[in-house]
Amino acid sequence: MAFFRTKKQAGEAELDLSRLPKHIGIIMDGNGRWAKKRGLPRTAGHAAGAETFRTIAYHCRDLGIPYLTVYAFSTENWKRPAEEVSAIMDLLRKYLLEALEKMQKDGFRIRFLGDVTVLPEELRELCLETVSVGNQVDAKYQINVCLNYGGRDEIIRAAKAWARDVAEGRVQAEDLDEAAFSRYLDSRGVPDPDLIIRPSGELRLSNFLPWQSAYAEFYFTDVLWPDFDGKVLNEAIIDYQKRSRRFGGI
Numbered sequence: 001m002a003f004f005r006t007k008k009q010a011g012e013a014e015l016d017l018s019r020l021p022k023h024i025g026i027i028m029d030g031n032g033r034w035a036k037k038r039g040l041p042r043t044a045g046h047a048a049g050a051e052t053f054r055t056i057a058y059h060c061r062d063l064g065i066p067y068l069t070v071y072a073f074s075t076e077n078w079k080r081p082a083e084e085v086s087a088i089m090d091l092l093r094k095y096l097l098e099a100l101e102k103m104q105k106d107g108f109r110i111r112f113l114g115d116v117t118v119l120p121e122e123l124r125e126l127c128l129e130t131v132s133v134g135n136q137v138d139a140k141y142q143i144n145v146c147l148n149y150g151g152r153d154e155i156i157r158a159a160k161a162w163a164r165d166v167a168e169g170r171v172q173a174e175d176l177d178e179a180a181f182s183r184y185l186d187s188r189g190v191p192d193p194d195l196i197i198r199p200s201g202e203l204r205l206s207n208f209l210p211w212q213s214a215y216a217e218f219y220f221t222d223v224l225w226p227d228f229d230g231k232v233l234n235e236a237i238i239d240y241q242k243r244s245r246r247f248g249g250i
Contacts, residue, residue, distance in 0.1 A: 015234050019241050020064060026056070026197045030225040031045035031046045046087055061141045065141070069143075072149075075148055092123060096127065103130075109134030114146050114150075115157065194240070195216060200225060
């Protein structure tokens with residue numbers, strides 16, 4: 001709870017716990033640059049980033065934010081060196097094994113967004129087990145892990161699924177609207193993100209939740225992901241709370 005500031009200190013704005021976003025999305029970026037600055041291999045940056053993810057995940061839970069979605073591995077990340085991809089998969093495996101032991105006790109569940117069918121068999125089975133165990137947890141907090149995820153890929157897969165249902169007579173083409181299409185997305189049943197955070201100084205979505213982020217608020221920071229902490233998260237939320245969300249209205 002070291003970063004759980006709710007009162008003004010040293011000129012800081014106050015974090016209003018009554019106006020928290022219900023869903024935060026984070027593009028976990030900057031691991032490689034963090035490692036390079038320290039003369040370390042990129043794999044060391046990913047290991048440090050995994051520890052940051054654990055810290056932020058629990059911080060969101062403790063604040064009372066119902067949903068956290070993180071960009072763990074994109075459809076484009078397969079282009080990276082095999083050693084780096086293998087290290088990322090090993091970190092994911094380690095985290096999921098840990099999560100299986102802690103979900104019930106710590107009150108959270110995990111869901112995956114993306115096409116996990118192409119993952120290595122052991123990791124794919126672990127993902128399925130994690131979801132199955134999580135479904136049995138009476139949790140008020142859900143972590144969505146974007147794994148082999150790309151926003152365009154998600155939309156294309158959803159469109160194909162819709163087209164199959166039309167062809168097989170389960171739905172009518174004229175019934176298509178935003179709500180109907182959303183039920184074909186990986187994120188079905190999850191509210192759209194209120195706030196999307198990108199560390200590392202980059203100012204783009206990088207194919208992260210393009211459909212769901214249509215009316216999200218964005219927060220960018222130069223802090224590299226391994227250096228991201230609860231204080232930075234609080235700052236992002238405070239900035240979010242200053243904004244007026246009109247959703248296209250006046």
